Every structure is written in C-alpha cells, then in structure tokens.
Amino acid sequence: MNTPIANGTVRVIDGVERIHYDGYWLKVYAPPADSLQAKKTLIGALTRRLFNHVEHGINIPGKRIGEARAAFEAETDPAHRRVKGAMLAGALFNRATDIFTKLVELQEQGVEIDQDNALMRECGQCLQESLTLGKLVLHRSGEEGIDELWGEPFRAFSIPVEAFYDSRYVKIAQTMRDIDRIAAEMITTLACNPLFEGIEPLIRRFADIAKVKCETLRTDDAIFDVWADFVVTSEALSAFTPHLPADATIDQRQLAAAGQRLIVQGRDLVTYITRARVPMPKSTREYIERCKVFEAACKTGVAGDALEPLP
Structure with missing residues (x-):
C-alpha cells in the first residue's frame, strides 16, 4: 500500500526542486x-x-476614489451599479498600492513604519473593501469574476511573503486539477466520436503544456520555450477540423459545428485559468454541462439542444 505524500513535501525530480500539493509536483x-x-x-x-x-475600464487611479465612490453610491440601475462598483474596486485597489509604495519609500529613507501605522491601516482597509467589491468584476472574457485575484494582494499585505508563496502552490495545484478535469471532459465528449477522431492527443498535449505554463513564473528563463509551446499547442487544438463525410447530413454538420465550438470554448477556458493561475469553478461547471448536452445529442444523432448554449 502506497503511503500518501503529504502536502508541502519537497523533492528534486529530474534535477528540478519540486513541492507536492494535492497530487501535483510543482x-x-x-x-x-x-x-x-x-x-x-x-x-x-x-x-x-x-x-x-x-x-476593461476599471483601472481607475487611486486619487479618484472619491469620485468613483460617489458615482457608485448614486447609481440605482443594477447593471450600471455593478460596473461602477467594479470601477470603485479598481480605485480602491490602486489607492492601496499607492499608499504602500509611499510607505516603502519612507522606510527606505530611514522612517520606521510599524503595522499599526495609520496609513498601513488605511491600506489594509482599501484592500479589504476592494476584495468585497471585486465580486462585481468580471473576467476580461465576460466569464465569471475571479475573486482569488482580488484576495491575493490582501493576503500578500497581511501575511509573511514566504507564507504567501506557499499559499500560491495550493492555488496552482487546484488550477492544474481543473485543467485536467476540463481536458478529461473534452476527451470523453469528443474522442470517441468519428467526427473528432485524432483530437485526443491534441487535447492531452495542450493540457500538459498548460500545466507547465501554470507553474512557470514569467521571470523563469524557461518561459520563452514554455509560452511558445503553449501558444503552438493551443493553435493546433483550435485548428482541428471535424471529419465530415462527403454526404454528411444536416445533423452531422450541425454536430460538427457544435463540437468545434466546444473545442474552442474548452481551449479558451483552459487558457483563462492557466494564465490567471486560479480556478474558475462556475465557468468550468457550465462548460462541463455543455459537454454533457453535446454528448447526449451525439448519442441520438440529432443536433437539437447541442446547438443551444446554456444560460
């Protein structure tokens, strides 16, 4: 019986120091x-x-926080209020960064800055409020927001740097888990269909490279090869063309088109979470649901609901 590997275990694997979290060596x-x-x-x-x-549009300078708050508080239309709340979150975030930058500059001049300093408290309050409002902010794709991105600066502010780095390994492992989940669902849904014969190795290669990209910092010398591999495998996957027979029926053509959309959507979702290095559970769940609908349509041979995107 194999003994489970404890999270935080460090080993050198193929000459690279790696740490284990939730089944992944990072x-x-x-x-x-x-x-x-x-x-x-x-x-x-x-x-x-x-x-x-x-x-786009929420990177509001910290000095405009008063204007942003007034606009948000005066807004009554829910859709407009969401956007203005997102803009206020951006302003709060930038205000916190501005304050922290100045505090560091003062420290460099020999001024002692303790954790109970009034500006340190204001910095923390700005980050905390931006975290709350960050729930209103969408991902650039229009998909769900990524709360984790708003919480990270507050954690970085609140805990030692080393502890913050350790917490990132947990999120990267969770992201890799979702990359594997999405890839597995794509393979289950598409690979057994004659229309998509040959898609499996493309999906597996893309998922493998995505996980490497997920764990690789931009400051790493390897990033040039890693990013190039990621882009090339992404392009190869999205360029896949279904194998339609010459006498394909309307349903076959519609299923082929729906399957191609699933490939691109899956590729995009993996790209989003890989670059952000955090999971997107709602988007992942909805994508898997779309795969199930498509799989059911393929079993009947009738496009039907596979053509209709889920809400």
Missing part, C-alpha cells in the same frame, strides 16, 4: 526575504496581474 521558486520592499514588489506585480485579467 516547480519551487525561492521567495524573497520578508520586508516592506518585497511586499511592495509583490503587491505591484499582483496589481498588474489583476488588471490584466479583469474587464
């Missing part, structure tokens, strides 16, 4: 020393990462 990166400067750099990187993944 590449280890040494965290910087815990300091305000390190936290400033980390929060700055997390800020850029956040705005790179969320909907």
Whole structure:
C-alpha cells in the first residue's frame, strides 16, 4: 500500500526542486526575504496581474476614489451599479498600492513604519473593501469574476511573503486539477466520436503544456520555450477540423459545428485559468454541462439542444 505524500513535501525530480500539493509536483521558486520592499514588489506585480485579467475600464487611479465612490453610491440601475462598483474596486485597489509604495519609500529613507501605522491601516482597509467589491468584476472574457485575484494582494499585505508563496502552490495545484478535469471532459465528449477522431492527443498535449505554463513564473528563463509551446499547442487544438463525410447530413454538420465550438470554448477556458493561475469553478461547471448536452445529442444523432448554449 502506497503511503500518501503529504502536502508541502519537497523533492528534486529530474534535477528540478519540486513541492507536492494535492497530487501535483510543482516547480519551487525561492521567495524573497520578508520586508516592506518585497511586499511592495509583490503587491505591484499582483496589481498588474489583476488588471490584466479583469474587464476593461476599471483601472481607475487611486486619487479618484472619491469620485468613483460617489458615482457608485448614486447609481440605482443594477447593471450600471455593478460596473461602477467594479470601477470603485479598481480605485480602491490602486489607492492601496499607492499608499504602500509611499510607505516603502519612507522606510527606505530611514522612517520606521510599524503595522499599526495609520496609513498601513488605511491600506489594509482599501484592500479589504476592494476584495468585497471585486465580486462585481468580471473576467476580461465576460466569464465569471475571479475573486482569488482580488484576495491575493490582501493576503500578500497581511501575511509573511514566504507564507504567501506557499499559499500560491495550493492555488496552482487546484488550477492544474481543473485543467485536467476540463481536458478529461473534452476527451470523453469528443474522442470517441468519428467526427473528432485524432483530437485526443491534441487535447492531452495542450493540457500538459498548460500545466507547465501554470507553474512557470514569467521571470523563469524557461518561459520563452514554455509560452511558445503553449501558444503552438493551443493553435493546433483550435485548428482541428471535424471529419465530415462527403454526404454528411444536416445533423452531422450541425454536430460538427457544435463540437468545434466546444473545442474552442474548452481551449479558451483552459487558457483563462492557466494564465490567471486560479480556478474558475462556475465557468468550468457550465462548460462541463455543455459537454454533457453535446454528448447526449451525439448519442441520438440529432443536433437539437447541442446547438443551444446554456444560460
């Protein structure tokens, strides 16, 4: 009987130091020393990462927080209020980053900054409120929002840098799990269908490279090969063409088109979570439901509901 491997176990595998979490061996990166400067750099990187993944138009400068709050509080239309709440979240996020940057600059000039400093408290309050409002913000694709991206800067602010790095391994493992779930569902749904013969190795290759991309930091020398592999395998998957017979029926053509949409949607979803390095459970669940509908349609040979996207 194999003894379960404890989370946090570190081993050198094929010359690379790796840490085990939830069944995955992840590449280890040494965290910087815990300091305000390190936290400033980390929060700055997390800020850029956040705005790179969320909907456009919410990267509001921190100095406009009063205007953003007034616009949000005055709005009564639910749809407009959501967007203005997202804009306020962005302003709060940037205000926190602005404050933290100045605190680090003061520390570099020899000014002692303790955790109970009024500006430190305001920084934490801004991050906390932006985390709450962040639930209103959508992913740039229009899919569900990613709450994790809003919570990370607050965690980076609140806990030691090393502890933050450790928490990221958990999220990366969870993301890899969902990459595998999506890939497995795509294979189950499509690979046994003659229309999509040959799709399985493309899906497996894409999922494998996606997991490598997920664990690889942009500062890693390997990123040039990793990103190129990720893009090329993504393009190969989305370029797959169903094998329609010359005398294909209307239903076959419709199923082929629906299956192609599933391939692209699955590719896109894996790309979103790979780049963000956090799961998107609602989008993943809805995608799997679409796969089930398509699979049922294939069994009857009638396109039917497979042509209708789920709400």
